[in-house]
Amino acid sequence: MVKVMFRDKEWEVRDGMTVRDAILKVGLDPQAVLPVRDGKLVNEATIIRQGDVIRLVAVISGG
Amino acid sequence: MKCKKCGGVAVIGMRQHRLALCAEHFVEWFISYTQRAIEKYRMFGSDDQLLAAVSGGKDSLALWDVLSQLGYRADGLYIGLGIGGDDGCGDGYSVASQAKAQAFAEARGLTLHVVDIKQTYGESVPELARRTRRGLKPCALCGLVKRHIMNRVAYEGGYDAIATGHNLDDEAAVLMQNTLHWQTGYLARQAPVLPSTHPRLARKVKPFVRLYERETAAYAIVRGIDYIYDECPHAEGSKTIFYKKLLNQLESHSPGAKLSFYLSFLQAKREGLLSVQEKALELKDCQSCGQPTTAPGLCAFCRLWEQR
Numbered sequence: 001m002v003k004v005m006f007r008d009k010e011w012e013v014r015d016g017m018t019v020r021d022a023i024l025k026v027g028l029d030p031q032a033v034l035p036v037r038d039g040k041l042v043n044e045a046t047i048i049r050q051g052d053v054i055r056l057v058a059v060i061s062g063g
Numbered sequence: 064m065k066c067k068k069c070g071g072v073a074v075i076g077m078r079q080h081r082l083a084l085c086a087e088h089f090v091e092w093f094i095s096y097t098q099r100a101i102e103k104y105r106m107f108g109s110d111d112q113l114l115a116a117v118s119g120g121k122d123s124l125a126l127w128d129v130l131s132q133l134g135y136r137a138d139g140l141y142i143g144l145g146i147g148g149d150d151g152c153g154d155g156y157s158v159a160s161q162a163k164a165q166a167f168a169e170a171r172g173l174t175l176h177v178v179d180i181k182q183t184y185g186e187s188v189p190e191l192a193r194r195t196r197r198g199l200k201p202c203a204l205c206g207l208v209k210r211h212i213m214n215r216v217a218y219e220g221g222y223d224a225i226a227t228g229h230n231l232d233d234e235a236a237v238l239m240q241n242t243l244h245w246q247t248g249y250l251a252r253q254a255p256v257l258p259s260t261h262p263r264l265a266r267k268v269k270p271f272v273r274l275y276e277r278e279t280a281a282y283a284i285v286r287g288i289d290y291i292y293d294e295c296p297h298a299e300g301s302k303t304i305f306y307k308k309l310l311n312q313l314e315s316h317s318p319g320a321k322l323s324f325y326l327s328f329l330q331a332k333r334e335g336l337l338s339v340q341e342k343a344l345e346l347k348d349c350q351s352c353g354q355p356t357t358a359p360g361l362c363a364f365c366r367l368w369e370q371r
Contacts (some may be wrong), residue, residue, distance in 0.1 A: 001344040006317070031311040032278055034341075041074040041284050043083065059280045060311075061120060061294060062303035 002048045006033065010022040019054060020044035032060050075281045078318035086285045093282045097129050099272050104255040106268035111223035113137040114265070116213055117167075117175070119160030121283040121290045124167050124229030126271060128286060130226065131171060137226065139168055142212050143179035144205060145187020147296055157187075167288065176220070178212050183370045184368055195367055200297045204367070214354060219263035224266040234269070234274035236306035238328055247365040251338060254329070256269045261346055261355040273322065276307070 001012045004026050011026045019035045019042060033056040035042050048054060064073040066085035076136060084092055100106070107113060117123040117139045130137040141164040147156030161177065168175035181187040186194065188208055192201040199332040213225050234253070241249045247294035271279055283290055298304065312319045331337055345353040349362035351369075356362035361369060 018211045019102055019324070020337050029311055029315070031173070032308070034277065034284060039359045041281055043064040043076050045076065046325060057284060057316060058065060058292070058294075060232070060304055060307050061122070061276070062233070062307060063300055 002050070002052045002053045002054060003057065007058065013031050013048070014053065015050040017048060018044060019046045019048060022048055022054060024058065028056065033057060034059055067255075068135070072154075074285060075239050075278075077275070077278065079275065079322055081318075082361050089146050090282065090285055092279060093274070094132055096274065098117065098133055100255065101133075101268075101270050104268075104272075105204050106147070106226075106270060107135070107266075108254055109273070111136070111220065113224055113226050114176075114213070114217050114220065114222040115139045116209070116228075117141050117164045118228075119163035119167075119291045120228070122230055122233075122271060122276070122289050124164070124228075124290050125279050125286070126226060127167070127173070127285045128171075128226040128288060129270070129282075131173065138174040138176065138222070139164065140176045140213060140216050140218070141165070141175060142209050144201070144208065145181045145189060145282045146201065156291075156293065156296055158236050159293070162262055163291045165205070165278045165290060167290075169234070178214055178216065180208060180212075186368075192365055202297055202301070205216050205297075206368075207363055211352075211354065214264055215352070218263045219353075220264055226268050226270055228271055228279070228280050230271040230274050231321055232307050232310070233303070234272055235310050238325060239306045239310060240283040247337070250328075251332075254332070263348075273326075275321065286292050326338060366367045 002015050002022065004011045005047045006028060013022045013024055013025050018037055020030050023030045023033060023035065030044055035044065036057055037052055064083045065071065066073045066088055067082055067086060074086045075089055077085040113130060113135055115123065115127045115137045117127055117277050127137060127139055133288065140160040141161055143157050143161055144155055164175060169174045188201040189202055215230050217225050238253060246279040255269050255272040259266045308323050344357050346357060347359065349365055351361050351365040354362050
């Protein structure tokens with residue numbers, strides 16, 4: 001399984017899918033977040049591997 | 064996904080530009096794209112002394128980083144609004160964001176001016192908002208206070224232009240909001256550059272105006288810029304974020320839509336299609352601070368403190 005984190009939320013998804021699919025699976029907009037794995041930015045087509053921790057960084061700011 | 068330049072692993076795909084780039088070439092592209100906007104809109108030259116308005120967030124720190132990389136002379140200005148102190152909101156947001164801005168400046172040997180509103184004027188912006196009863200949130204006063212301080216520091220420091228980290232998503236969201244309500248006055252004033260119209264009002268420039276917020280965030284991450292990830296606690300539910308999300312939905316279905324929307328607006332303005340007449344404003348000097356104002360006597364900023 002792969003851990004996906006965004007702010008104070010965490011999910012587990014199956015490995016083998018793309019980062020983009022993982023973002024969609026947890027109900028987020030791929031336009032609104034950037035995926036970071038092991039401290040490095042990864043592109044959305046990256047296949048997530050067993051044991052990965054994907055931290056999603058919020059893109060949108062405002063107010 | 065491969066880097067278009069070198070074939071290495073891409074860190075970001077940008078459908079709006081039909082481009083995917085690795086970390087090294089993305090940074091190169093980002094800096095070059097910013098420089099092109101600076102030149103296209105004649106924002107400033109290498110002899111100009113710039114004041115970068117920094118909040119500790121990704122856009123403003125990324126901007127300051129890029130200006131520094133491009134060799135421009137840019138000092139920073141951080142304005143401490145006192146958010147998340149005694150306003151019962153968040154957890155010392157202003158303290159945390161100031162720390163990010165200061166750490167950024169120190170690590171790079173850059174000059175950062177800090178103006179703390181409470182220390183300088185006696186009340187934080189949330190306290191001011193409560194006392195003047197201008198709404199429950201300090202947002203109503205935030206812009207007024209920041210603009211006043213930016214103009215004052217720029218004038219006193221002899222800066223030629225104030226650079227802010229506004230990106231394309233910011234501009235497109237504001238444009239959408241202004242268009243939906245046909246705020247023609249605001250539409251007339253929305254531009255990558257606001258020229259100086261008074262000796263005490265510095266030129267204001269937005270070098271990131273053609274860059275997506277996703278791109279500025281990616282730049283900050285790839286460059287290892289330590290910025291404040293938390294949002295201002297008062298930003299929750301803001302209209303700007305609402306419009307940004309709407310525009311992102313459009314962008315998902317039509318890559319490049321946000322950029323096209325904004326650039327077409329600028330084109331329409333250049334061609335006079337909007338035919339918006341800006342009323343000539345008669346500016347006087349505030350009797351207290353000397354900054355220009357359309358009101359008799361004191362400017363809106365000084366009036367806030369006079370009411371105590």
